[in-house]
Amino acid sequence: MSQNGNVQQLVLLSASSSNPFSTRIINPLNKNYVWQFRGQELQNGVPQVLEPIGEIPDSFFVAIHNTPLVHMIGFWNKQRQHVKAIVPGHISAVCTDPSGNFIIAAIAETLHVWSSLTRELINIVKSQFLPITCLKASCDGKFVVSGAEDGTVVVHELTELVAWTKIQTKAEPFLRYTQHSAKITDLHITSSNQPRILSVCANHTAIVYSIYAKCLLIRIVEDYPIFSCCMDPAESKIFLGLEDGNITVASLSKKQLKREEQFSINDSLGPITRLNKKHSDRITKLAVSFDGSILVSCDVTGQYNIWDIPSGSCFATDSLQGPIITAKFIQAWPSVFDSEFIPPKPNSQSFHKQISSEIFNIPAVSLKEIEVEKSDQHMKNALQKLLDNMQKENQSNNASEANDTTSAELRAQIATLQEERDALKKANVELYDMCQNLIVDD
Structure with a gap:
């Protein structure tokens, strides 16, 4: 946490390089x-x-370039977990669901789904007709979106991918669109209740497509091939990384856009502008911070720039040795920054290459059952704690009421004794006066 109480925003960067x-x-x-x-x-x-x-990960997944070799490595530095495995083919793209239970990897035109806990292969789904080039999961974990070399974008429901049974062996896509005519180079899924897909391809085109409405919302045509994209959390700005190193910003809130309209990028007040050129080569990754104030841009040479979005100025530049393949805003994960972090139990199980008949119902059902059991146990513990607190409170109230009753009785007794004392004093005074009068009369 930062000093002002906001969530600290950090950036995870990784380059395609063998250098340390x-x-x-x-x-x-x-x-x-x-x-x-x-x-x-x-x-x-x-x-x-x-x-x-x-x-909120404990580990990260790495696929090695042009080989069917993968690694699963823990983030913590001491006695770090490391699983190395050979998989059925070269992995071109990968994503995980927010819970971290499932790893979805693209091998050629198929999606391979593994359990991250047991490394068992849950499902193999032919998602595309040509090899998959990029893969993203929605923030709520409901959808998995893949883009292919032929420009096709396919949306699968995660439950369909992981719930493979002997009866239903094929996962039907939730959505498929073919608005692009060249290789999909990047994807972005918005985090709203009505998620939208921003897809870009090598034929200079960017498209915003509604998942639930299943319709095209916006099409942007650029002067150069587009290789990276992202949107801010408010979905008011689109950022496009071009082949020549330029970054285009399309503002969706400056004016009402017509169905088809041309804009000049030289107009600084127009809805489509360009940031000052700081990259000399293809933009490989773009990422926007959680509050929409910072943009990170990365290129194929390893250079990355940090931008202030409101002013459009670049305030920091640095580099890695190799093309940057990962750029993502993150929070301060406990596995990295918490000195008291307890790593999960070591599990050296390798990634399976084939679907086993013994796991038809395990990954899709048992993992959720485990979560439900854990949730039930947490709920029981919370309810028991609540009941204990209520019982203690009732006992305290009863004791307080008993104390109040005892005090009232004591006060009543004291008042009675005081009245009796006053009556005795009065009787003594009268008796004294009567005796004194008798003596005087004698």
Whole structure:
């Protein structure tokens, strides 16, 4: 947490390089490294993709370039967990659900779904007709979106991917659109209740598509091929990274856009502008902070720039040795920054290559049952604690009421005794006066 109580925003960066410390976490405000990964577990392997497993991860997943080799490595530095495995093919893209229970990897045109806990292969789904180029999961964990070399974008429901049974062996897509005519180069899914997909391709086109409405919302055509994209959390700005190193910003709130309209990027007051050019080569990754105030842009040479979005100015520049393949804003994960973090129990189980008949109902059901059992146990513990507190409170109230009753009785007794004392005093005075009168009369 920051001093003002806001969530600290950090950036995870990783380059496709065999050099040490090619993966790091930085503070975007001062560009300082707060965590670095030496990379000795990769044994000089060059990462193709690197993805944290879950929203609050303990480990990260690495696929090695042009080989069917993967690594699962813990974030903590002491006695770090490391699982190395050979998988059925070269992985071109990977994503995980927010809970971190499932790892979805693209091998050629298929999606392979593993359990991150047991490493069992849950399902193999043919998602595309041509090899998959990029893969993203929605923030709520409901959808998995893949883009292919032919420009097709396919949306699957995660429950359909993990709930494979002997009866239902094919996961039907929730949505498929073919608005692009070239290879999909990047995807972004918004985090709103009505999620939208921002997809870009090498034929200069960016598209915003509604998942639930299943319709095209916006199409933007650029002068150069687009290789990266993202949107701010408010969904008011679209950022596009171009092949020549330029970054285009499309503001959706400046004016009402017509169905088809041309804009000049030289108009600084128009809805489509460009940031000052700071990159000399293709933009590979773009990421926006949680509050929408900071943009991180990365290119194929390893250079990354940090931008202030409101002013459009670049306030920090640094570089890694190799094309940057991961750029993601994160929070201060306990597995990295908590000195009292307790790592999970070591599990050296390798990633399975084939679906076992013994796991038809295990990953899709038992993992959720475990979560439900844990939730039930937490609920029982919370209810028991609440009942204990209520019982203690009732006992305290009863004791207080008893004390109040005792005090009232004592006060009544004291008042009675005081009245009796006053009556005795009065009787003594009268008796004294009567005796004195008798003596005087005698």
